[in-house]
Amino acid sequence: MVDRKAFHTLSYGVYIVAAQTDELRAGCVVNTFQQVTSSPAQVSVAVNKDNATADVIKKAGRFTAAVLDETATMELIGRFGFKTSTEIDKFADTAFATDAAGQPYVTEHACAWASVRVDHTIDMGTHWVFLGEAEEAGVLSKEPPMTYAFYRQVKGGKTPPKASSYDATEAQAAPAPAPAAPAAGTSKWECQICGYVVEVEGDELPADFTCPVCGAGPDQFTRIA
Ligand SMILES: Cc1cc2nc3c(=O)[nH]c(=O)nc-3n(C[C@H](O)[C@H](O)[C@H](O)COP(=O)(O)O)c2cc1C
Structure with missing residues (x-):
């Protein structure tokens, strides 16, 4: 094993x-x-x-x-x-x-x-x-x-799938598919570091949000919808 x-x-x-x-x-x-x-x-x-x-x-x-x-x-x-x-x-x-x-x-x-x-x-x-x-x-x-x-x-960084040390058994950096259009009352944000897209309730990303792909904080996200 x-x-x-x-x-x-x-x-x-x-x-x-x-x-x-x-x-x-x-x-x-x-x-x-x-x-x-x-x-x-x-x-x-x-x-x-x-x-x-x-x-x-x-x-x-x-x-x-x-x-x-x-x-x-x-x-x-x-x-x-x-x-x-x-x-x-x-x-x-x-x-x-x-x-x-x-x-x-x-x-x-x-x-x-x-x-x-x-x-x-x-x-x-x-x-x-x-x-x-x-x-x-x-x-x-x-x-x-x-x-x-x-x-x-310290940096909260993630490991992408192509890295030698990537562990597929850990949910590390496999981006979730982005929803096509935001539902009513939600907003859509794109990580400027790794391109991950997330949809959240309301007009703001939560202050403690971190990108599940690269670990970036809310200040690295741009609203796209
Ligand atoms: C912390 C970290 C470690 C990485 N280690 C490796 C590695 O050892 N070998 C590798 O091929 N890719 C590794 N990667 C992934 C590549 O950097 C990544 O796939 C990159 O986007 C490839 O860029 P390119 O297509 O311009 O070559 C690592 C990424 C990170 C963030």
């Missing part, structure tokens, strides 16, 4: 991996970036095949990783962790720099970064695991790195 709660005890950080080709600039939040060996400095990351970033990393043969710090906002995590690079240019409203190979890496709310040459790509079913050597790396600030536990417990 596999008690999936055992995996809830694992510790991770929260990162944004990114890559660029002539066709697309892509990036997504991951918790699966990690160092594999010290000398040379080899690292790995598991990226869901359905994430746009996976294809771009495969084509570019490289990726960058930014280590998010505890100041990272839900807007930033929502943009890179709940939306797709084929629909929005996630870097348009994000501070970033480019490495020596011309690949973008996020610099806002990031305390460190690395630029990686992919040497091995392993097919793990739902995910590709990219393994390679860090050719550049640097420290960006002294802010403490955000842990996955901090993201979940």
Whole structure:
């Protein structure tokens, strides 16, 4: 028997991996970036095949990783962790720099970064695991790195289905289908972070409402009907 709660005890950080080709600039939040060996400095990351970033990393043969710090906002995590690079240019409203190979890496709310040459790509079913050597790396600030536990417990963040650590047995981030039109006496609101739509009685979202997908509060919702 596999008690999936055992995996809830694992510790991770929260990162944004990114890559660029002539066709697309892509990036997504991951918790699966990690160092594999010290000398040379080899690292790995598991990226869901359905994430746009996976294809771009495969084509570019490289990726960058930014280590998010505890100041990272839900807007930033929502943009890179709940939306797709084929629909929005996630870097348009994000501070970033480019490495020596011309690949973008996020610099806002990031305390460190690395630029990686992919040497091995392993097919793990739902995910590709990219393994390679860090050719550049640097420290960006002294802010403490955000842990996955901090993201979940302090920021109230959720885990979307494409994350490696998603647990389908927990009602985490599977959006409920939105009702077509609001019933009389109700209003309809859209989360600006992850796009979740909710219909509530009356004209206001309750002050203690939190988005069941990404954990955003009422101030992140816009009334749409
Ligand atoms: C906290 C958190 C951790 C995540 N971890 C991973 C991960 O390790 N691997 C992965 O493929 N996706 C992970 N995701 C999901 C992707 O960030 C998400 O599917 C994103 O929208 C993909 O964007 P893209 O289509 O532009 O690549 C995570 C998301 C969050 C919020």
